[in-house]
Amino acid sequence: NAGVTQTPKFRILKIGQSMTLQCTQDMNHNYMYWYRQDPGMGLKLIYYSVGAGITDKGEVPNGYNVSRSTTEDFPLRLELAAPSQTSVYFCASHGDLWGVNYEQYFGPGTRLTVT
Amino acid sequence: QKEVEQNSGPLSVPEGAIASLNCTYSDRGSQSFFWYRQYSGKSPELIMFIYSNGDKEDGRFTAQLNKASQYVSLLIRDSQPSDSATYLCAVEYGNKLVFGAGTILRVKS
Secondary structure, three states, rough: OOOOOEEEOOEEOOOOHHHHEEEEOOOOOOOOEEEEEEOOOEEEEEEEEEEOOEEEEEOOOHHHHHEEOOOOOOEEEEEOOOHOOOOEHHHHHHHHOOOOOOEEEEOOOEHHHHE | OOOOOEEEOEEEOOOOOEEEEEEEEEEOOOOOEEEEEEOOOOOOOEEEEEOOOOOEOOOOEEEEOOOOOOOEEEOOOOOOHHOOEEEEEEEEOOOEEEEEEEEEEEEEO
């Protein structure tokens, strides 16, 4: 298993540009999440999905969009990038919902700079 | 507003000592609580989760949960320099986790 993979690892965007951050997991997990982490801070939830075709907003969804057409993929779209979106973005997935066998995996992250 | 509070540290302990990390949360309805370790420049790694009052032990790690006082703690016994990292506390709210800002732990050899 590759686990959770994210691409790209690094990206520099100009203000107003758009991009898609890719996230793929090969563990057949239903639950997938996008977080952002600003320096010295914890993770803030952007969007999450409980299964293919189902997405919902987290704490900080403004300026982002997601889709979940398959179980494996959960891309995050940034429209009209702003300097406030400079951050490290993590994708995560898990199977059971907080069960005894709960396991969660994070991707390696995408470091995004908007200038 | 769901809040999870942690002392940012850094918490410095000598090698071999017990490191004690604390976390408080605002919502009494939360049922599950998580501790993550994050090395600098890396993604978080789940090390413990707990959902019953009391202690849960896994190797050198012990998670302690007190729902009445709304706090959860992580004890690391026999601390090693390799334990130096940021430790994130997370609290479950429905399908989501709310994270604290993390406590930096430094273990000095």
